[in-house]
Amino acid sequence: MQLALQGANQLLTRLAQAILITFLAVAGMLSPSEGSQPLHVGMELSYPPFEMTDTGGKPTGVSVRLAEALGEYLGREVVIENIAFDGLIPALRTGTIDCIISSMTATAERARSIAFSEPYLTTGLTLLVGKDSPIKSADDLDQPGIRVAVKIGTTAHKFAARDLKRAQVFVLNRESAAVLEVIQGKVDAFIYDSLSIYRHHRRHPDTTRAFLKPIREETWAIGLRKGDEELRQQINGFLKQFRADGGFEKLGNEFLPEAKAFFTKNNIPFYF
Amino acid sequence: MQQMSRTLAHTIVALAFMALLTLACLQVPGEWNWSGVWEYRQKFLQGWLVTLGLSLAALVLSVLIGLVVALLLAARNPLVEAVGRIYVELIRGTPLLVQLLLGFYVIANAVGLENRFVVGTLVLAAFSGAYMAEIFRGGLDAIPKTQRDSARAIGLTRWQSFRLVILPQAIRLVLPAVAGQLVSLIKDSSLLSVIAISELTLNAQEVNSFTYSTLESYLPLAVGYLLLTLPLSAASRRLEMAFRYER
Amino acid sequence: MQLTIHHLTQQFGKVRVLDDLSLETGSVGSLVLVGPSGGGKSTLLRILAGLDVPTSGTIEIDNAGLPRDENGLRAYRRTVGTVFQSYNLFPHLSARENLILPLVHVHGLTREAALEQIREPLERFQLAGHADKRPAELSGGQNQRIAILRAMVVRPTRLFLDEPTSALDPEMTAEVLDMIEALKGTGTDFVLVTHAMHFARRVADEIAFIGDGGVLAHGTADAVFDHCDNARVTSFFTKVLQ
Numbered sequence: 001m002q003l004a005l006q007g008a009n010q011l012l013t014r015l016a017q018a019i020l021i022t023f024l025a026v027a028g029m030l031s032p033s034e035g036s037q038p039l040h041v042g043m044e045l046s047y048p049p050f051e052m053t054d055t056g057g058k059p060t061g062v063s064v065r066l067a068e069a070l071g072e073y074l075g076r077e078v079v080i081e082n083i084a085f086d087g088l089i090p091a092l093r094t095g096t097i098d099c100i101i102s103s104m105t106a107t108a109e110r111a112r113s114i115a116f117s118e119p120y121l122t123t124g125l126t127l128l129v130g131k132d133s134p135i136k137s138a139d140d141l142d143q144p145g146i147r148v149a150v151k152i153g154t155t156a157h158k159f160a161a162r163d164l165k166r167a168q169v170f171v172l173n174r175e176s177a178a179v180l181e182v183i184q185g186k187v188d189a190f191i192y193d194s195l196s197i198y199r200h201h202r203r204h205p206d207t208t209r210a211f212l213k214p215i216r217e218e219t220w221a222i223g224l225r226k227g228d229e230e231l232r233q234q235i236n237g238f239l240k241q242f243r244a245d246g247g248f249e250k251l252g253n254e255f256l257p258e259a260k261a262f263f264t265k266n267n268i269p270f271y272f
Numbered sequence: 273m274q275q276m277s278r279t280l281a282h283t284i285v286a287l288a289f290m291a292l293l294t295l296a297c298l299q300v301p302g303e304w305n306w307s308g309v310w311e312y313r314q315k316f317l318q319g320w321l322v323t324l325g326l327s328l329a330a331l332v333l334s335v336l337i338g339l340v341v342a343l344l345l346a347a348r349n350p351l352v353e354a355v356g357r358i359y360v361e362l363i364r365g366t367p368l369l370v371q372l373l374l375g376f377y378v379i380a381n382a383v384g385l386e387n388r389f390v391v392g393t394l395v396l397a398a399f400s401g402a403y404m405a406e407i408f409r410g411g412l413d414a415i416p417k418t419q420r421d422s423a424r425a426i427g428l429t430r431w432q433s434f435r436l437v438i439l440p441q442a443i444r445l446v447l448p449a450v451a452g453q454l455v456s457l458i459k460d461s462s463l464l465s466v467i468a469i470s471e472l473t474l475n476a477q478e479v480n481s482f483t484y485s486t487l488e489s490y491l492p493l494a495v496g497y498l499l500l501t502l503p504l505s506a507a508s509r510r511l512e513m514a515f516r517y518e519r
Numbered sequence: 520m521q522l523t524i525h526h527l528t529q530q531f532g533k534v535r536v537l538d539d540l541s542l543e544t545g546s547v548g549s550l551v552l553v554g555p556s557g558g559g560k561s562t563l564l565r566i567l568a569g570l571d572v573p574t575s576g577t578i579e580i581d582n583a584g585l586p587r588d589e590n591g592l593r594a595y596r597r598t599v600g601t602v603f604q605s606y607n608l609f610p611h612l613s614a615r616e617n618l619i620l621p622l623v624h625v626h627g628l629t630r631e632a633a634l635e636q637i638r639e640p641l642e643r644f645q646l647a648g649h650a651d652k653r654p655a656e657l658s659g660g661q662n663q664r665i666a667i668l669r670a671m672v673v674r675p676t677r678l679f680l681d682e683p684t685s686a687l688d689p690e691m692t693a694e695v696l697d698m699i700e701a702l703k704g705t706g707t708d709f710v711l712v713t714h715a716m717h718f719a720r721r722v723a724d725e726i727a728f729i730g731d732g733g734v735l736a737h738g739t740a741d742a743v744f745d746h747c748d749n750a751r752v753t754s755f756f757t758k759v760l761q
Contacts, residue, residue, distance in 0.1 A: 086481040149468070153481040161482070170468035171478060177377070177466065184381050186388075418606040424570060426621040426669070427597035436624065440611045517610050517655040 038077040041067040042097035044085040046175075047196070049255040050103045062251050063101045066120075069247060070101075073238040086153030089113055092225055099231065100223030103193070105155045107218075115228065116221040117235045120248070122269065124214020125156050126194040128179065131207050133188035138215045142167050147187040149178040155218060156191035183207045193218075194268070198259055212268050297487070308483030309492060319475030320496045326393055326471060327458045327500065333397035334457060335450070338404025345409050356405065363402035368463050371395050376467045392464040400457045407453060411446035412438065444515045451508030455501045462497075472496050520581055520677055520708040521546045522567075527576030529562050536562045537573070538732035547724035549703055552712045555755060560712045560729040561681050567710055568679040569595040580677075597625055600670025604682045607666035608654040614665045615641075615650040621673050637672050644668060644698060660691025664698050671707070678702070678709035685714060716760050720744060728752050 043051045043063050050062040059080040071078035081097050088100045092114055105123075106116040129135050135146065146167040150157040151174070160169045170187055172178045178190045179200050190197070194212050201210035222239075224232050242248065252260050252270070263270045309316075344356030363371070375395040376388060385391055415438055423433035465474035476493040483489075522544045529537040537559045544550060552560040565571045567578065569585065569592045578585045586592050608617045615637070622633035641647040644664060654662050663683050670678055680699065684692040696718050702709065703722055713719055719726060719740070726743045728736035736743045736752045747753055 086477070152474075152477060157478070158482070161478075171465075171470070171474060172468045173466065173477075177373075177468075180377050181468075184377065186381075186386065416606045418603050419609065421570060421601075421603060422607050422609070424593075425568065425596060425601035425603075426673070427593055427625040428621075429593065432624055436620065437609050441609070444611065515611070517653050 036076070038079045039067075039071055039074065039099070040079050040081055040097040041070075042081045042083045042088050042091050042100050043067075043102035044088065045080075045082045047103055048199075050195075062255050063103060065251055065254075066242075066247075067101050069242055070235065070238050073241070074234055089223070092223060095225075098225075098228075099235070102223075103220050104223055105218040106221040107155060107158070109158070110223070113226075115224045115226045115232055117224065117232060118239055119219030119221045120239050120243075121220040122217065123193050123195065123220065124217040125159060125191050126197045126214055127211040128182050128190040128192065128197045128200050129209045129211060130182045130185050130188055131209060132185055133182075133209075135188050135211075138211060138213070141189060141215070146189070149181050149187040149190045151175055151178060151192065154192070155216075156193075159216060160191060179204070179208075191215075194263075195256070195259055198262065202258075212263075212266070306488060309479060309488045312479040312482065315475045315479055316472070316492055316496065319470060319472035320499070322470055323458070323461055323472040323496070324500060326389070326396065326461050326464065326469070329393045330396040330400060330457055330461065331454055333393065334400035334404055334453075337397055337401030338408050341401060341405035342408035342412065345405060346412060360402045360405055363399055364406075368396075368399050368460055369466060371399055372463060372466055388467050388469055392467055392469050396457065396461060396464065399460070400453060403453050403456075404450065407446050407449045408442065410449075411442040414445055415441050444512075444517075447508060447512050447515065451504060454508075455504055458500050458504070459497060520548075520550075522550065523577075523579040525577045527563070527566070527578065528574045529559075529566065529571070530574045536732055537566075537576075540576070540729075540733045542727055542734050542737060544725050544727075544737075548706070548708055549722055549724045550710045551719045551723035551726045552710065552729050553714070553716065553719055553726060554729040554735070558730040559732045563729060564679055564681050564710060564712050568599060568601045569593075570601070597673070598676050599679060600673065600675040600677075601679045602663070602666045602670050602681065602683050605659075605662075605686045608662055608669070610654050613651050613653050614646070614657065614661075617654070617665065618650075618669050618672055621669065626673055637668070640668055640672055644701075658691060659687045660694045663687065663691070663695045667695070667698055667702070671702070676708070678707055680709060680711045680713075682712050682714065714759070716756070728755075730755075 043059075045051050045053050045059055045061075048061060051059070051064065052061045054060045059082065064080060067078050067080060081091070083091050083097070085102065088097075088102055088104070089110065091097050092100055100114075103121075104110075106119060110116075127135070127138065127141070135141060140146070141148065142164045144166045147170060148160055148164060148167050149170045149172055150160045152171050157171060160167075170181070172181070175192070175196065178187075178192070181187045182190045183204055190200075194214060197210050198212060201208050222235055224235070260270055262268075341356050341359060344352055345360070347353050347356070372392070372395050376391045380386070380391040419437055419441065420433060423437040428436065461471060462473035464471055465477070468474075472493060476489040476496075480489040522542060524540060524542040527537050527540040528535065540559070540563065552563065554560050562571070566573050567580070567585075572587055572592070586595055608614070609620070612620065615634070618637045618641075619628075619630065619633035622628045622636060623630055628636065638647075641650055646661065646664060646668065649657055649661055649665075654665075657665070667678075667680070667683070683699070684695050687695065692715065696715065699709070699711070699718075700722055711719070711722070721740075723740050725738065726736075726740055727734050728743060728747075728749075730751060735749050736747045743752070744756060747756075
């Protein structure tokens with residue numbers, strides 16, 4: 001008898017669940033919400049392992065995975081738009097894209113034009129230094145006669161333009177050119193984020209040195225249009241859940257295992 | 273329609289273009305942040321001066337290079353002609369971007385030439401010089417053979433023939449094409465930004481990124497280049513008028 | 520002048536334009552070369568004027584051999600004058616500047632002396648009023664006449680004229696031919712290549728018919744025009760003198 005009651009209970013619960021799910025699904029399909037529209041995510045696919053393409057030309061990387069997880073969470077299809085870094089904010093403002101997930105630092109200046117989600121990653125500006133350069137520590141950076149390279153549009157660029165009064169700043173539009181200049185001794189240091197600097201140093205161990213302790217800490221966040229409050233709340237919710245589920249741990253292990261090990265070993269704070 | 277004066281016609285059409293452009297600009301959503309651009313006017317000026325200096329130096333050099341290479345191309349010695357021909361084909365057949373990157377990071381690096389302004393100017397001059405050489409060669413070829421015969425017939429030496437007879441005529445022939453090439457050179461100088469030379473285009477891009485503007489920097493940028501190219505075109509037309517064969 | 524040409528050959532690549540040409544003239548004031556196009560008369564004139572070097576053969580003019588090296592030839596060219604069919608004058612210079620150019624740059628006169636030297640010839644041939652125009656502003660006939668003047672003002676030993684009227688219309692042809700006839704009157708020797716047969720007959724002391732790379736007929740005007748027994752020559756004249 002008890003078994004029969006239990007069985008009936010289960011059946012009813014299941015039935016209720018089924019009705020509820022069907023109702024919700026139908027409701028979801030009928031409501032004219034943004035939920036059904038694809039989410040256009042802008043990023044510059046030239047920043048491995050966060051934004052890059054695989055050998056087949058498909059977008060991949062930490063930010064791409066994050067975008068896909070976000071899409072799943074929101075129930076929307078994700079379209080990755082490959083846009084040059086300093087074109088991302090203009091594209092967001094004109095509506096070409098709905099959000100920016102491109103390892104973008106949340107700065108007060110950018111916050112004047114766009115809104116940001118909660119930060120999802122902490123990093124900082126670090127230095128790639130030529131082996132023959134006179135720079136021995138971060139204090140040697142802003143000295144007369146020191147030549148510094150930055151990539152146009154990055155926070156390093158802003159930092160150099162505002163805060164480096166005595167050193168000479170060279171603005172390049174390619175990361176690879178900046179690294180080459182360090183290696184060839186045409187500049188003393190390249191200021192960029194810690195992960196890239198680490199990787200470049202690994203690739204050129206004999207000609208460069210890396211100062212990985214950030215001279216300036218920064219956080220990355222997802223960029224949104226000002227006033228797009230609903231999406232912002234949704235994204236913040238997503239980030240919280242993703243972190244709780246260990247999503248970031250998994251990304252770190254998948255894309256940055258070596259760097260993670262190195263940073264942990266050397267007491268440099270890792271990203272997530 | 274009455275015969276309109278040239279100046280009036282030019283003014284009307286220029287104003288019409290500007291009106292169309294303004295109309296197009298107004299279609300772009302979002303406000304225009306002109307104050308940001310005005311704040312950075314110093315950067316525009318600095319960039320403009322760098323572009324001016326670079327262009328002038330490269331201009332003069334490229335004419336010289338063009339002359340020398342044109343003479344190489346006209347030489348009877350096959351080895352000499354080959355040097356000229358290979359130079360022209362290589363330079364004209366590869367993008368300036370590639371020449372700049374290879375020139376600065378590979379060649380200049382190998383010979384220890386560090387100064388990026390010098391290297392940038394040299395690469396730009398060498399690039400333009402190849403086109404100049406072809407223009408000069410075409411000009412020289414266009415002079416009828418009897419001119420050389422006449423010069424020889426009155427007993428002029430080869431050098432005298434060249435200086436008194438061939439060169440003045442060649443200059444008149446090539447003037448429009450040379451002016452066109454020089455205008456191109458001024459615009460091509462914008463590419464020197466890839467080796468971090470702080471010329472006008474790079475500065476405008478920086479201002480754009482500092483102020484998160486979409487287009488505001490590009491309009492002063494266009495004006496900046498026009499300030500350099502228009503006088504050049506005008507001067508060239510003036511010279512063409514002066515050197516015409518009819519008075 | 521007296522010309523002695525022995526076994527002259529001029530070869531350009533595979534083409535033999537002059538083939539073992541020989542000619543010996545008497546002492547003449549004017550020699551006219553006539554013949555079909557491509558027959559070699561212009562080629563011969565260019566060699567006589569010192570502009571081209573023959574492949575082989577000898578030339579003596581007034582018992583002096585023609586130099587064979589470029590320096591020698593240039594020195595020779597300075598002593599003679601040459602006028603081509605067209606584009607003689609330098610278009611970027613006025614007629615006056617064209618005239619003084621050889622005087623100043625080749626014969627070492629000062630600009631003032633040169634200007635003085637050309638004054639009288641300009642007036643004599645009624646060209647003084649056009650002297651400051653550029654060739655593009657002059658008619659074809661005026662151009663050729665200035666070209667002849669330019670050849671004349673350096674006081675050459677002799678003149679070479681290569682079809683000076685072939686590019687002109689009949690009216691301009693006449694004014695140029697008049698000038699050449701006037702030159703004959705002043706005692707300037709010349710070698711003329713022309714298609715103007717009636718004029719050739721009138722001014723020539725001797726005529727040479729150049730065809731197929733050689734001399735097909737040679738003699739006084741009468742001898743060549745009326746008493747030639749070379750069929751080729753007579754048929755040419757019949758056609759041309761229609």
